[in-house]
Amino acid sequence: MLDLVKKVFKQSTMLSDKLPELMPGGVSIAIDTTCQKIVHNPVAARFFGIEDWGNFSPLNFPSFKVLHNGKVLLTDELPIVRSARYGDEVSGFELEFAFQEGISKIAIVSSCPLKNELGVIIGAMTTFEEVTELIHNTRNLSAHGLSLGLLIDDRTKELREEFDKREKIELEVTKLERLNLIGQLAAGLGHEVRNPMTTIRGFLQILHTKSDLLPYKSYFDLMIEELDRANSIITDFLSIAKNKSTEFKRQCLNTLLTNLFPLILAYAYSQDKKCNFEPGEITELDIDSSEITQLVLNLARNGLEAMHNNGYLTIRTFMDDQFIVLSVKDEGTGIKxxxxxxxxxxxxxxxxxxxxxGIPMCYNIARRHFAKIEVKSGSEGTTFLIRFPQHIGNGAI
Ligand SMILES: Nc1ncnc2c1ncn2[C@@H]1O[C@H](COP(=O)(O)OP(=O)(O)OP(=O)(O)O)[C@@H](O)[C@H]1O
Ligand SMILES: [Mg+2]
Known part of the structure; x- marks a missing residue:
């Protein structure tokens, strides 16, 4: 088949005359092996910005650059030069033509030597197709794809965060509902249980003064002590359940903690543990002293109980944005x-x-102070952070 085509080519000079002109792509022909003169068909001429069949050689334009994969090609590496000088056949080579004023065009180039009947190279021919738009569109598309991917990732992250937040709120609500239910039960039960307990305690007190029961005095003391303990548990429980009114007073949390610290220190020393108070620069705030005292004692006691000997309990205060933070940190075993x-x-x-x-009481006290409790726990210990607003009723929480 190819032989037939060759025959027709030989017979019809018109075909070889017309072919470069009719080709839909660019055709550039080097008319000798030096490539100093290269003529271009109309498509190629348009590509290079010259007149049809004009002479334009990259060799004569030092400011004109041809790049492959971002690397500037040397003269000897240009497809047409390779074909004309060395007889190379080049196929499907992507080249970027960097013109002056920042114009850049991309083409897929093929090249072959032109030989005479004796097989001697007399020039070279390059054909090419411009793909600038195609490449730019592809690049834009992948950039779009990338930003779309990023957008989807961002949105997924947002949704996951929203989901986690909702899950946390639902947990909080369940906890509050349970607290509320227990509170209602407790209010009734506490009252009912306390009455018979008071009666029992009264009789025990009478009996333990009787001379004939003197040998059992220690038993009576123990029974009264145990009853008092049960009574104090009920008091604690009721303090969680009841929505008791809190008496706020504007004051400095550091002063309250300074007064309380010796008590915690003594308790810590009695267990061979250490304790530190690091007051920070904080503003005054509205707090109920007895409630905050209870909160700090509960947290400190838990911290100390969680630590081995020589463990350090650190109480800190500091500002975080517009919040006053009380931190109770221990070096204990952590919470699962x-x-x-x-x-x-x-x-x-x-x-x-x-x-x-202890902790439910702390949560209730924090709630009444419009404060939020955050717990951080790991193998190095636990930190309870209580964030108080500077002014209650500011809707800061
Ligand atoms: N700092 C802490 N380190 C490790 N675990 C802790 C800490 N604080 C609280 N916990 C865990 O939370 C549980 C509940 O604490 P909470 O203070 O309410 O009750 P408790 O300490 O067990 O009893 P009490 O009523 O005597 O305080 C503890 O039993 C413990 O498992
Ligand atoms: Mg406790």
Missing amino acids: PEDVLKLGTPFFTTKENGTGL
């Missing part, structure tokens, strides 16, 4: 992630003699 979620649920305890009312 699944248990962190249970904190604040009445009677949740991991201690043999614990009541599980």
Whole structure:
């Protein structure tokens, strides 16, 4: 078949005359092996910005650059020069033509030597197709794809955060509902249980003064002590349940903590543990002294109980944005992630003699102060952070 085409080519000079002109792509012909003169068909001429069949050689234009994969090609590396000088055949080579004034065009180039009947190279021919628009569109498309991907990633992250936030709120609501229910039960139960207890305590007190029961005095003391303990547990429990009115007074939290610290220190020393108070520069705030005292004591006691000997309990105050933060940090064993979620649920305890009312009491006190409790726990210990607004009723939480 190819032979037939060759025959027709030989017979019809018109075909070879017309072919470069009719070609839909660019055709550039080097008329000798030096490539000093290269003529271009109309498509190629338009590409280079010259007149049809004009002479334009990259060799004569030092400011004209041809790049492959971002690297500027040397003269000898240009496809047409390779074909004309060395007889190379080049096929499907992507080249970027960097013109002056920042214009850049991209083309897929093929090139072959032109030989006479004796097989001697007399020039070279290059054909090419401009793909600038195609490449730019592809690049734009992948850039769009990338930004679309980023947008989807961002949105997914936002949705996940929103979902986590909702899950946390639902947990909080469940906890509050449970607290509320227990509160209602407690209010009734506490009252009912206390009455018979008061009667029993009264009789025990009478009996333990009787001379004939003197040998059992220590038993009576123990019974009264145990009854008092039960009574104090009920008091603690009721303080969670009841929405007791809080007496706010504007004051400095550091002063309250300075007064309280010796008590915590003594308690820590009695267990061979250490304690530190680092007051920061904080503004005054509205707090109920007795409630905050209870909160700090509960947290400090938990921290100390969680630590081995020589462990350090650190109480700090500092400002975070517009919030006053009280931090109680221990070097204890930490709280298991699944248990962190249970904190604040009445009677949740991991201690043999614990009541599980300390933390719920803290949550209630914090709630009444419009403060928020954050718990960070790991193998190096636990930190309770209580964030107080500077002014209550500011809707800061
Ligand atoms: N700082 C802490 N380090 C490790 N675990 C803690 C800490 N604080 C609280 N916990 C865990 O939370 C549980 C509940 O604490 P909470 O203070 O409510 O009750 P408790 O300490 O068990 O008993 P009590 O009523 O005597 O305080 C604890 O049993 C413990 O498992
Ligand atoms: Mg406790």
